Amino acid sequence: MRKLILSITMLLLLGLALQTKAATLPDFTKLAKRYGPSVVNISTRQFQGSRRRFKNFNFQDIPPDSPMQDLLRRFFGDQSEAPHDRDDTKPKSRSLGSGFFIYPDGYILTNYHVVHGADEIIVRTNDRREFMAKIIxxxxxSDTALIKIDIKNAPVVEIGDSRNLKVGAWVLAIGSPFGFDHSVTQGIVSALGRSLPSENYVPFIQTDVAINPGNSGGPLINLQGKVIGINSQIYSRTGGFMGLSFAVPINLAMNVAKQLKAHGKVSRGWLGIMIQDVSLDLAKTFGMKNPQGAVVVRVLPNSPAAKADIKIKDVILSFNGHKLATSGSLPPLVGTSPINRTATLQILRNGQKRTVYVKIGKLPENDAPPAKTTRDLSKPKVISNRLGLALRDLSSKERGQLGLKPHQGAVVQRVTRRGAAHSAGLRVGDVILMFDESKVKNAKSLQRQIKSTPGKRPVAVLVQRGNSRLFLVLQLP
Structure with missing residues (x-):
């Protein structure tokens, strides 16, 4: 009898525990119903040989017998056709992504890559009506675009504040993956402020929400029913979801949208510097207790930073009171700063903290053309040293290609395996501009610096690699 009572009690407690657990899980049904009408499907048409390239999603690695290939052919066309087999003069319609209403008079927020290069944009609403859209x-x-359709009283989303988002928070995504309209997925925020290659001005929200081709441009919604991001990219080796999704924070996207609505383009703040992360090894060479901030690797002439006397090797610790955990934290802060406004920077220079005031400039519209990696064509004299490096001078042509002044830098001609230079990450073609605290004029001057520097300690070396600059740490033997 006692065993029976005990068993019944255990079952009741287990049922109660499961009920309590279920009650703590979020219910997204109301949010899905509320925001379904606010989300739209976006397709495009292209003409006269205009061929869309899906750069954000890699379909080439999907096995040919995979069911996903059928989906891709259904919604994106057969990507395996040879160019001469296609009739590119006919209009082509492909379901590309999603968007959502932010103003009741038909303004829709979406991704840049969803509508870029389109000759015609077709928006399909929740009630299956179709509209021709124009790009505002x-x-x-920022991978952001503002488009508009001719509609009145559109059901708009409620805009939240992405600054209040926390890691671990539940979020909901609505979009059209592979053309399946108004699909709803959920997950949590995995990380904040992620920097991605070639996307310096966006501190991405990373989530584990299932995002696939066609979700791009759709809203990311919190449990309070407010949009806190635009689903933008995934990291994938197969073309499908792998647990890594990235969204543009809504605060940044709305700032861009307002500028696009008012002026049709975006203006950003600019300092005129190149930066990199402070690694643990760099922090030690700079006399820092912990790696933080952004180290300056280049200051452009006549830029706001140059006028404020910011120097190479300065470590920027904060911008207008915002502490910089990594270098990726700085570009979004500068980019959203009002032009001609004075910003306050705290920097570390030669182990001493100081405050610098910079008048924010306007980011140039055109990026600098990529520089070529230096190559030895004339076979000049090569100097070797104890670091496992073979060095030579730059030719005047190479200096012109790299934008360097006369008597500036030495080229790495060879790197000995397992040497100090190899361990530090130096490569053939790198141009060494600074060694420890001194600028490098040519191969001979660098050789003298290497010989005169005591061993058994780390040294920071500034390198130009193509169009980029970075500090490496050499452990002197």
Missing amino acids: GSDKR
């Missing part, structure tokens, strides 16, 4: 403006740097 688009911004590649």
Whole structure:
């Protein structure tokens, strides 16, 4: 009898525990119903040989016998056709992504890559009506675009504040993956402020929400029913979801959208510097207790930073009171700063903290053309040293290609395996501009610096690699 009572009690407690657990899980049904009408499907048409390239999703690695290939052919066309087999003069319609209403008079927010290069844009609403849309403006740097359709009293989303988002928070995504309209997925925020290659001005929200081709441009919604991001990219080796999704924070996207609506383009703040993360090894060479901030690797002439006397090797610790955990934290802060406004920077220079005031400039519209990696064509004299490096001088042509002044830098001609230079990450073609605290004029001057520097300690080396600059740490033997 006692065993029976005990068993019944255990079952009741287990049922109660499961009920309590279920009650703590979020219910997204109301949010899905509320925001379904606010989300739209976006397709495009292209003419006269205009061929869309899906750069954000890699379909080439999907096995040919996979069911996903059928989906891709159904919604994106057969990507395996040879160019001469296609009739590119006919209009082509492909379901590309999603968007959502932010103003009741038909303004829709979406991704730049969803509508870029389109000759015609077709928007399909929740009630299956179709509208021709026009681009009000688009911004590649933030992957944001504002389009408009002729509609009144559109069901708009409620805009939240992405600054209040926390890691671990539940979020909901609505979009059209592979053309399946108004699909709803959920997950949590995995990380904040993620920097991605070539996307310096966006501190991405990373989530584990299932995002696939066609979700791009759709809203990311919190449990309070407010949009806190635009689903933008995934990291994938197969073309499908792998647990890594990235969204543009809504605060940044709305700032861009307002500028696009008012002016058709976006203006950003600019300092005129190149930066990199402070690694643990760099922090030690700079006399820092912990790696933080952004180290300056280049200051452009006549830029706001140059006028404020910011120097190479300065470590920027904060911008207008915002502490910088990594270098990726700085570009979004500068980019959203009002032009001609004075910003306050705290920097570390030669182990001493100081405050610098910079008048924010306007980011140039055109990026600098990529520089070529230096190559030895004339076979000049090569100097070797104890670091496992073979060095030579730059030719005048190479200096012109790299934008360097006369008597500036030495080229790495060879790197000995397992040497100090190899361990530090130096490569053939790198141009060494600074060694420890001194600028490098040529191969001979660098050789003298290497010989005169005591061993058994780390040394920071500034390198130009193509169009980029970075500090490496050499452990002297």
